[in-house]
Amino acid sequence: MANRNFIALRTIWIKECTRFLRIWVQTLVPPAITMSLYFIIFGNLIGSRIGQMGGYSYMEFIVPGLIMMSVITNSYANVSSSFFSAKFQRNVEEMLVAPVPHWVLICGFVGGGVARALLIGIIVTCVSMLFVDVRIHNFWVLAITLLLTATLFATAGLINAVYAKTFDDISLIPTFVLTPLTYLGGVFYSLSLLPDFWQMVSKANPIVYMVNGFRYGFLGTSDVSYLVSIGLLVGFNALLFAVAYTLIHRGVGIRS
Amino acid sequence: MKALAIQGLQKTYKGGTQALKGIDLTVEQGDFFALLGPNGAGKSTTIGIISSLVNKTGGKVEIFGHDLDTALVDAKSCIGLVPQEFNFHQFETLLQIVVNQAGYYGVPRTIAKQRAEKYLKQLDLWEKRNMPARTLSGGMKRRLMIARALMHEPKMLILDEPTAGVDIEIRRSMWTFLKEINRQGVTIILTTHYLEEAEMLCRNIAIIDKGRIIENTTMKGLLAKLNNETFVLDLKRETEAPVTLTGFTHRVLDDHTLEVDVAKDDGLNPVFDQLSAQKIQVLSMRNKANRLEELFVSLVEAGRNGGEK
Ligand SMILES: Nc1ncnc2c1ncn2[C@@H]1O[C@H](COP(=O)(O)OP(=O)(O)OP(=O)(O)O)[C@@H](O)[C@H]1O
Ligand SMILES: [Mg+2]
Numbered sequence: 001m002a003n004r005n006f007i008a009l010r011t012i013w014i015k016e017c018t019r020f021l022r023i024w025v026q027t028l029v030p031p032a033i034t035m036s037l038y039f040i041i042f043g044n045l046i047g048s049r050i051g052q053m054g055g056y057s058y059m060e061f062i063v064p065g066l067i068m069m070s071v072i073t074n075s076y077a078n079v080s081s082s083f084f085s086a087k088f089q090r091n092v093e094e095m096l097v098a099p100v101p102h103w104v105l106i107c108g109f110v111g112g113g114v115a116r117a118l119l120i121g122i123i124v125t126c127v128s129m130l131f132v133d134v135r136i137h138n139f140w141v142l143a144i145t146l147l148l149t150a151t152l153f154a155t156a157g158l159i160n161a162v163y164a165k166t167f168d169d170i171s172l173i174p175t176f177v178l179t180p181l182t183y184l185g186g187v188f189y190s191l192s193l194l195p196d197f198w199q200m201v202s203k204a205n206p207i208v209y210m211v212n213g214f215r216y217g218f219l220g221t222s223d224v225s226y227l228v229s230i231g232l233l234v235g236f237n238a239l240l241f242a243v244a245y246t247l248i249h250r251g252v253g254i255r256s
Numbered sequence: 257m258k259a260l261a262i263q264g265l266q267k268t269y270k271g272g273t274q275a276l277k278g279i280d281l282t283v284e285q286g287d288f289f290a291l292l293g294p295n296g297a298g299k300s301t302t303i304g305i306i307s308s309l310v311n312k313t314g315g316k317v318e319i320f321g322h323d324l325d326t327a328l329v330d331a332k333s334c335i336g337l338v339p340q341e342f343n344f345h346q347f348e349t350l351l352q353i354v355v356n357q358a359g360y361y362g363v364p365r366t367i368a369k370q371r372a373e374k375y376l377k378q379l380d381l382w383e384k385r386n387m388p389a390r391t392l393s394g395g396m397k398r399r400l401m402i403a404r405a406l407m408h409e410p411k412m413l414i415l416d417e418p419t420a421g422v423d424i425e426i427r428r429s430m431w432t433f434l435k436e437i438n439r440q441g442v443t444i445i446l447t448t449h450y451l452e453e454a455e456m457l458c459r460n461i462a463i464i465d466k467g468r469i470i471e472n473t474t475m476k477g478l479l480a481k482l483n484n485e486t487f488v489l490d491l492k493r494e495t496e497a498p499v500t501l502t503g504f505t506h507r508v509l510d511d512h513t514l515e516v517d518v519a520k521d522d523g524l525n526p527v528f529d530q531l532s533a534q535k536i537q538v539l540s541m542r543n544k545a546n547r548l549e550e551l552f553v554s555l556v557e558a559g560r561n562g563g564e565k
Pocket of ligand 1: 270275295296300340
């Protein structure tokens with residue numbers, strides 16, 4: 001039983017990884033290019049005029065945020081498009097007819113999204129090393145924040161795909177919710193630059209906590225405590241997993 | 257042991273279509289069972305529920321004694337499904353598709369690879385194993401779905417129109433293959449629109465129409481209902497006098513064509529005798545349509561008239 005579930009989980013995970021590796025030009029190259037442009041333009045060209053941010057050079061300051069930004073977009077995009085296309089082409093039925101428990105199905109897809117996000121995280125980190133000396137203040141905080149963020153947005157992508165009826169539906173949330181929250185999530189600036197009111201508003205943005213937790217792992221500096229970040233991440237993960245589980249279990253969008 | 261036991265199965269889709277209005281069906285272990293019915297009768301819905309792709313709205317389904325509601329995992333493990341529509345990933349290779357399918361059932365990868373070779377070879381797809389599935393022809397795709405369904409060596413194979421759009425030669429070879437699988441002990445349930453196929457393969461049969469079972473019998477029992485055969489005769493005649501034929505229901509279609517219903521026991525000699533007495537030559541003769549098809553249509557019609565009471 002346990003062994004069967006493990007084999008099923010590994011199968012889905014490998015299938016997911018094979019998918020994004022097969023179409024690497026669409027999945028791995030674009031974030032590398034975008035992030036290099038950010039590094040060159042914001043980090044190098046504009047950053048040199050900005051000077052210090054939160055006690056660090058602007059380039060050093062934005063590196064963690066940009067890594068986080070690519071992790072968020074890619075974990076989300078991977079699962080939402082993969083699960084939606086599995087639904088659309090109906091090959092998700094291959095898993096639904098088999099005795100694959102719903103948590104295994106979710107973990108398999110989420111695991112695939114996390115794998116892509118981490119791989120891109122590594123690629124972006126390597127790119128950033130061309131521009132700046134990357135220092136790591138606390139590896140564990142960094143790793144845990146990264147992992148939890150990746151699982152969170154991969155699960156969110158899955159939920160999006162469950163509800164989506166057309167390919168447009170899986171780009172709505174990234175465009176109208178994810179991107180604004182990320183740009184306003186302290187990737188490019190320290191919250192302390194904002195007036196009090198906007199600082200308060202920003203603290204309602206969950207991405208602020210992820211970016212800052214991650215930045216703490218790198219630099220040892222943060223607008224919020226990393227413990228709060230990790231706590232929130234754990235909570236949100238549990239919440240979204242429960243939502244995803246309920247949806248899949250009820251067969252929303254996949255069983256008539 | 258019953259491979260499948262369905263009681264009072266109902267399905268109403270969102271939007272209100274009542275696809276199944278309470279059907280009962282049993283299939284014995286080892287059987288080769290045909291589920292027939294016109295388009296929209298509810299065949300795929302029934303199969304969808306058995307394979308847990310469709311949620312039922314009422315009734316009970318047991319697969320080898322495992323209730324779908326209480327022992328889903330055991331029930332699922334018994335079934336291999338060949339759906340009506342292609343539902344594999346278009347860009348995955350054949351090998352990936354079948355090996356992954358085995359993985360979902362918990363079959364270890366080394367065993368899965370051996371089985372992949374076995375079934376892809378048996379279904380004549382081994383040459384194509386590293387091609388993406390979308391490059392296959394329609395008939396090959398059907399066979400791929402059969403190979404995929406067998407990867408966990410299920411006790412029961414369910415095929416929803418497996419030979420739709422498959423040429424005659426390949427269809428024959430699929431029949432041979434399925435017969436062999438059945439001989440090895442796998443229970444097979446199949447839907448088809450080709451009655452010849454059901455006649456060739458199946459021992460028992462159910463006919464479903466508008467969500468109701470209207471006939472559930474053995475193939476032999478069904479064929480026994482076929483008392484009449486209709487023949488179409490092409491005639492060459494010297495006179496213009498009307499054709500007379502006593503003792504047979506017949507229809508004169510035009511000056512040169514005659515349709516005669518002949519009971520099984522009567523034989524054709526009396527027809528020929530009467531015609532030659534009238535100096536009419538029979539140039540050629542053919543069997544009209546598929547007898548089983550006629551029977552099917554009349555059963556469906558009878559069922560519909562009965563249902564309207
Ligand atoms: N997903 C669905 N949503 C709503 N109605 C459906 C759905 N699937 C099937 N139906 C309806 O249920 C009825 C039975 O359909 P089903 O697919 O079971 O027929 P079938 O016997 O398999 O027909 P065919 O021989 O054409 O494949 C039809 O009226 C069909 O329109
Ligand atoms: Mg059908």
